[in-house]
Amino acid sequence: MNTEELAAKALDLARSGLGGGAEIEALAHLERAGLTRFANSYVHQHVAEEAVAVTLRVHLDGRTATASTSRTDRDGLQVLVDRIATAARLLPPDPEWPGLTPPERPADAAPLDPAILEVTPAARTARVKAFVDATSGLLAAGYCSTGWTSGSFVNSAGHSLTAEYTEAAFDGVARAGTSSTPADGVARLSSPWLADIDGAALGARAAAKAHASVSPSYLPPGDYEVVLEPEAVSDVLGSLAYYCFNGKAFAERQAFARPGVAQFDPALSVVDDPAAGGLPFDREGTPKRRLDLVRDGVTTGLTHNRRTAVEVGASPTGHAAPGDDTWGPIATNLAIEPSPSGPANTTDSVAALVAQVERGLLVTDIWYTRVLDPRPLIMTGLTRNGVWLIEGGEIAGPVRNLRFTQAYPQALAPGQVLGIGSHAVSQPAHGFGFSAFRAPALRLASWHFTGGAEG
Structure with a gap:
């Protein structure tokens, strides 16, 4: 199921299990993330993760409870509903409950980056290599990350929203100087577009700062x-x-x-x-x-x-x-x-x-x-x-x-x-x-x- 279907399924099960008097919100969130780490100027780790979560928040008999699960099958969602029903009975009253968000036109979502949707470790490694090459022999460390996220929201007031986005980030450090007196330079950038992550430009910036930081002097406070x-x-x-x-x-x-x-x-x-x-x-x-x-x-x-x-x-x-x-x-x-x-x-x-x-x-x-x-x-x-x-x-x-x-x-x-x-x-x-x-x-x-x- 996609996030829209997951949120709708969780809401339906909650309505059935909690009755018509409950105010219910369901949020489904799916993230695919990739990370390439480097140290001593070498890539030492690739990480890929897919994580899904479904969160329910209910206001029942004057009490508010929230619970989440990473199980997306029917049994897992039913356990979530049962758990939140128990919690709602045990929690103290919530007189300041603000009510549910009414149906409202969603804001426009930013376009997705096809390069991030199809990204491979090799694409991130290419940016790391460009960063390392631009440091011209300095020790380099940092990471390049990419991610795609889909989110869907639905509540018992008839409000529903679905959107997705992409993101990329780079954080790199170049080190000059000596082991006893290192001199570091940094360059960072994030963007919804992978093409914006220019490893060579970031590496040159970090290296220039590292070289300029060698042999620092003391300055009084x-x-x-x-x-x-x-x-x-x-x-x-x-x-x-x-x-x-x-x-x-x-x-x-x-x-x-x-x-x-x-x-x-x-x-x-x-x-x-x-x-x-x-x-x-x-x-x-x-x-x-x-x-x-x-x-x-x-x-x-x-x-x-x-x-x-x-x-x-x-x-x-x-x-x-x-x-x-x-x-x-x-x-x-x-x-x-x-x-x-x-x-x-x-x-x-x-x-x-x-x-x-x-x-x-x-x-x-x-x-x-x-x-x-x-x-x-x-x-x-x-x-x-x-x-x-x-x-x-x-x-x-x-x-x-x-x-x-x-x-x-x-x-x-x-x-x-x-x-x-x-x-x-x-x-x-x-x-x-x-x-x-x-x-x-x-x-x-x-x-x-x-x-x-x-x-």
């Missing part, structure tokens, strides 16, 4: 003007999605976002754009639409599932996901709108921002980021994969990795965004289902570094 490259900006976007624009965090007064308030620099506009990929609807069957979160510095939106929307008197935005009762509805396609004019590639776009800096730092990537205080969104983390001192608008030399403690909204506040790159790059990101953040480079007036990465 302090506040520095920075140019954050797209890899680093993607991490900032992930934290904004999770903590700042999250409707559940807003309802609990734990979010920085205040709709209608000019909280960010006027140069900044942030959107959640489902056209970037993924299913065009969420797990509650709400179609996804383009959502402005920040427009010209003014906070204009939040991400909501049906429950958080009812709680704050808003409309659901299509961001319900597994686990959102705990974590809240999270944007998965965040993008900062790039500058409307300037170079049309990442290297030249970053160079144009660097040329405007009298003294500061160019930061390729940040990681190990953890929240210290969610409401002002104070984060701590480390730089990696290349940091350079900028003097007089030029790169003066590499510096050692640094630890930072920074309130992200403060770094993006009015007067703090001094420049936005003209070329945005889609970065693989962690999240529920498809997740990719599209980010340009940013020039920011101040970033607070607290010391070296060593301690």
